[in-house]
Amino acid sequence: MPIVVRLDVMLAKRKRRSKDLAQAIGITEANLSLLKSGKVQGVRFATLDAICRELDCQPGDLLEYLPDHATERSRRAG
Numbered sequence: 001m002p003i004v005v006r007l008d009v010m011l012a013k014r015k016r017r018s019k020d021l022a023q024a025i026g027i028t029e030a031n032l033s034l035l036k037s038g039k040v041q042g043v044r045f046a047t048l049d050a051i052c053r054e055l056d057c058q059p060g061d062l063l064e065y066l067p068d069h070a071t072e073r074s075r076r077a078g
Contacts, residue, residue: 002067005038007051010062014055025050 011018022032027047034040035047048059055061 002065003038004064004066005036005062006064007032007036007062010055010057011036014057016055021051021054024054 018032022029
């Protein structure tokens, strides 16, 4: 998928742990881990809002559109 999740980068910049963020925004560590790894099909705006509020960032700091990345990956898989 051409959308890349950069949550791990923002956590590092803010010197926060996934466990603490999950607790602060009210989701499980497992769900936050799935989001960080990009293994989700979507994210609720309420969750995105909570993450941005907690990390003092914008949605664009967490999500990146890389169409070439997806094309390259599909070529390797095929």
